[in-house]
Amino acid sequence: MASTLDQQALAAASAQHPKLQHITYTYGTAGFRTEADLLDSVMFRVGLLAVLRSKNLKGKAIGVMVTASHNPEKDNGVKLVDPMGEMLHGSWEPYATQLANAQTDDLLLAALDSIVKATGTDLSQPAHVVYGHDTRPSCKPLVRALVDGLSSATFGSEAPKVELVNAGLVTTPQLHYLVRCLNTADSPDPYGEPTIDGYYRKLAAAYTELSASRASGHKPSPFGLRGRELLPAITVDCANGVGAPKLKEFVKVIGTDYLPVIVVRDNTTTAGQLNLNCGADFVKTQQRAPLGVKPIAWQRYASFDGDADRIVYYYADADGVFHLLDGDKIATLAAGFIMDLVKDAGLDDKVKVGVVQTAYANGASTKYLTEVLGVPVTCVPTGVKHLHHAAESYDIGVYFEANGHGTVLFSPSTLAGIRSSLDSATSSPAADESQLAARTNLRALTELINQTVGDALSDMLLVETVLLHRQWTPAQWDRAYTDYPNRLVKVLVNDRHAFETTDAERKLVKPEGLQAKIDALCKEVDGGRSFVRPSGTEDCVRVYAEATTRQAADDLVNKAAYLVFDEAGGKGTRPASGFF
Ligand code: 16G
Ligand code: MG
Secondary structure (H helix, E strand, O other): OOOOOOHHHHHHHHHOOOOOOOOOOOOEOOEEEEEHHHOHHHHHHHHHHHHHHHHHOOOOEEEEEEOOOOOOOOEEEEEEEOOOOOEOOHHHHHHHHHHHHOOOHHHHHHHHHHHHHHHOOOOOOOEEEEEEEOOOOOHHHHHHHHHHHHHHOOOOOOOOOEEEEEEEEOOHHHHHHHHHHHHHOOOOOOOOOOOHHHHHHHHHHHHHHHHHOOOOOOOOOOOOOOOOOOOOOEEEEOOOOOHHHHHHHHHHHHOOOOOOEEEEOOOOOOOOOOOOOOHHHHHHHHOOOOOOOOOOOOOOEEEEOOOOOOEEEEEEOOOOOEEEEOHHHHHHHHHHHHHHHHHHOOOOOOOOEEEEEOOOOOHHHHHHHHHHHOOOEEEOOOOHHHHHHHHOOOOEEEEEOOOOOEEEEEOHHHHHHHHHHOOOOOOOOOOOHHHHHHHHHHHHHHHHOOOOOOOHHHHHHHHHHHHHHHOOOHHHHHOOOOOOOEEEEEEOEOOHHHOEEEOOOOEEEEOOOHHHHHHHHHHOOOOOEEEEEEOOOOOOEEEEEEOOOHHHHHHHHHHHHHHHHHHOOEOOOOOOOOOO
16 A cells, blocks of 8 residues: 555644744755744754655655854754755755745645655655754754654655664765765765765875875975975864864874864854854955964965865965965866876866856956866856756866855766776776876876765865875965956845846846846946846845956946846945945
């Protein structure tokens, strides 16, 4: 007999997690995200949905991560992870929203029923869910609500038990890694051991191999150091979040000889410290070092965000001037290195590298990628799922948002090609030592890079690998191109849903006529570029502008923002002296 919803048991369990009547929830770009106090019912219902999703995929493991990333500590959130470690498929996002907004227990049951029917889910299938959380104090009760949902979703006595794996305190990318490992364990291409220790050992083995094989015979270049040696250690700001204990665990596995790290902003026990005046988002948006960190000239610094899926680098010059090496800089560094490796490996006729960016990518980075590196660049809307998807269409797809979220994807045929190129029994054995070394390094890179999602730790190891191989200081890395001055501001409006975009968010379709006026503003400015899009995570509209000078970029962003405020329903007081 096919299993059905156990109406009574579910309704009783749901009654313990009543929906707040006045709130409408949206499963947005990064799942549900709002003040932690508002999320109890959402967690319970996400638990139900995760079980349905797993049953729909015949028992494949689904991930649930409780985090609000770089947002303030008082917020929290939850998102689902699909079987290969990617974001929940877009077609299921409306179901998440539907469940979260059912006003009563009865309506929730009805919504569940309709989702089961719409998706053709067979409730007699097994279910397997792995869940984890970041360091927020609110995670404890919220995870309890989630587990209530997960364990209430038995769907009658006929249905097989739901298998639950509690991953505990993890970074977001670690949770993604676990999901993929669980689902590929018995496949011909297992992703790795499905434990956090397995994750550390996989990254450590790859990084050790890549460090050992770095170009020898070079001394660290003194470029830019004014007679000072580059220190081996990198200073990492962990945003007072989960990255701190996890980075420390990793260093224990790999050893400080291979990875000398100074961990700062690692206070995960004092209330209110998470993401406060530190972390990747602070550094990127403020264009300055974390408060209280005074970089030593020319040394390497990096900042993770609160759930350690983003990273940015930076350094100070001899005058103490701060220089940011953001996601765009990481993408160009990675793409250049990988293209050279592919060429040195003799695989460039088979393997094509591409880069995926969003409209926020600095125009100078896009110009450098296309004109200097000669690599194809795709522009997609904001949000990891869009970038990830587009990167899958390349043999090797490098994707990064300017904010520091990104990774590199190797297509299955590229992975197979790299592996077989190392097999001397195949038709194209390595021609010489250097070709063999390049092939070996490429294979190690495929192990080093977390291909499920952006991962601050794995991305840091990628950057460190490239700098080591190139023998570059951060200043040398930075020389590839100079960012156009830019500015990003928020405009509060009465209805952000009145804004619709096209062309990967670079043009407004609605409100009608606004785009033509923005275009006219851009034309008046040398190198002027500006676009407007509604935020997917906050109730506001974002306005971006860049130009060839700081003054011009600042003026342009203000003019565009005033245009939005005046002509498209600005909310509150009109800012008298600009938007930043
Ligand atoms: C979310 C996205 C991030 C994006 C940001 C934009 C994921 C996992 N995260 O944090 O990629 O940059 O939203 O926020 O997709 P916005 O829509 O408020 O500008
Ligand atoms: Mg994050």
